[in-house]
Amino acid sequence: MSFIMESDKFKLGVLIILAVSFIAYSFDLYISQPMDGIEKAESGSLEEQGKILWQQKNCISCHQLYGLGGHLGPDLTNISSQRSPEHIEAFLIGGTNVMPNFHLSEHEIEALKAFLKSVDESGKGDPRTFKQNLDGTISQ
Ligand code: HEC
Structure with a gap:
């Protein structure tokens, strides 16, 4: 049972990292000028x-x-x-x-x-x- 809990935490961690990267990259694209x-x-x-x-x-x-x-x-x-x-x-x-x-x-x-x-x-x-x-x- 504790093993399953550990892997869920891991998945949640990966999901958070991906979500934060996605939002940060989207924000960077949004504020960058097309003529840069x-x-x-x-x-x-x-x-x-x-x-x-x-x-x-x-x-x-x-x-x-x-x-x-x-x-x-x-x-x-x-x-x-x-x-x-x-x-x-x-x-x-x-x-x-x-x-x-x-x-x-x-x-x-x-x-x-x-x-x-x-x-x-x-x-x-x-x-x-x-x-x-x-x-x-x-x-x-
Ligand atoms: C709206 C269309 C159009 C655009 C856009 C245009 N040209 Fe032209 N250009 C022409 C035409 C048509 C001629 C031939 C003109 C004539 O004989 O009166 C010509 C002629 C020329 C010639 C002389 C060619 C020769 O054989 O004597 C040069 C050099 C030239 N253009 C450079 C440019 C450059 C560099 C640009 C971009 C900054 C440009 N043109 C944008 C239509 C255009």
Whole structure:
């Protein structure tokens, strides 16, 4: 009988620990800001800041990277080697009739240019030029 009592106490102890952990973790999630990680990333390299801006401004809704994304604007994977920095800047400073003006600061424009340059260096954007391997993967 006393053995059963001991195991019940143990179960109750485990249950309390789980319940307290659950409540503490839920509380932590509730009070944490969804942008916490992003704020940290902003202190990263220029290129990383550009990536965050790319996501925040949702450039992918109109542009593609590696052939994926929206189709209102052109694929920007290799824009850095196709166009001059001044050309890219011109679009980022003022937008066009179709592309919105994001009112970016000079630093933000530099960051986006650095991000686009790093994407350019990572490979080719046009999926039609990708080589299909026998195992279903692709290579460039
Ligand atoms: C609402 C859709 C839209 C969004 C959002 C958008 N763009 Fe564009 N962008 C366009 C269109 C459309 C063009 C082509 C514009 C034209 O020819 O008038 C363009 C052109 C460009 C060009 C020049 C491309 C070339 O081949 O000359 C760059 C660079 C560019 N966008 C960067 C960006 C960046 C960076 C962002 C995010 C901060 C962004 N765009 C967000 C629609 C968009």
